[in-house]
Amino acid sequence: MFSARRAFRTAGACAAVVAVGGVSTILGVAKGSFAAPQQAETNDHDERPIAPDRHSHLETCAPDLGGVKVPYEFNGFFKPVSMDSLKNVEAGRKVPLKFRVIDTTDNCVISNLAAVGAVTLNEVACPGEPDAAPLPVPFEGSQVRFDKHDQQFVREWTVPAKRRTCYDISQSVWTEPASTTAHFRAK
Known part of the structure; x- marks a missing residue:
């Protein structure tokens, strides 16, 4: 179970850092894609992701x-x-x-x-x-x-x-x- 997940972008490459039990681990670097994609929330009758409104609490980007x-x-x-x-x-x-x-x-x-x-x-x-x-x-x-x-x-x-x-x-x-x-x- 992941307690935190952040994506880092560097010169066209991406890496995901996952924190498990307080220990951070780099999952890997993949050019143009993420090693651990995040799951988008969808509504009941439409498979498109729900866009956040300005009041949503979002994580701060890496x-x-x-x-x-x-x-x-x-x-x-x-x-x-x-x-x-x-x-x-x-x-x-x-x-x-x-x-x-x-x-x-x-x-x-x-x-x-x-x-x-x-x-x-x-x-x-x-x-x-x-x-x-x-x-x-x-x-x-x-x-x-x-x-x-x-x-x-x-x-x-x-x-x-x-x-x-x-x-x-x-x-x-x-x-x-x-x-x-x-x-x-x-x-």
Whole structure:
């Protein structure tokens, strides 16, 4: 009986480490496949795997040992940011931007800071105002960190002091275009 299983990726090869009774053992290295594939959960009337939602508890992925970029899914931003609507925030306040990057191959949370790309901030027209071209604004806030307890990346954004202004903030993963955008109004 396996008590833990993790997959490690290194330069196109994969190895599975299995912990049995507190002792870790490397099962082997196979180029392009895993030595010990994980069983995917399925529903009663469909054999396709069930995708995790953003509230699922997933294992943290094994450390990246210089391997290849994996297929991923971006989840976030999480509370207090509302992704469904314009979020009213006080000018000058700090807003935590929380998100996850999920390795969709191994169904685990990526914790490597290298996975986090650029954050961009644009001043945009507020609802009811005439449309205007987005105006890039310097991002002021903390460096991104990985919160091991909540298994998510966190970065603090300091809302610009300019009141009655709307902003779009976007986060990218690796060097790809923005994965998600949240909308704010400074009050």
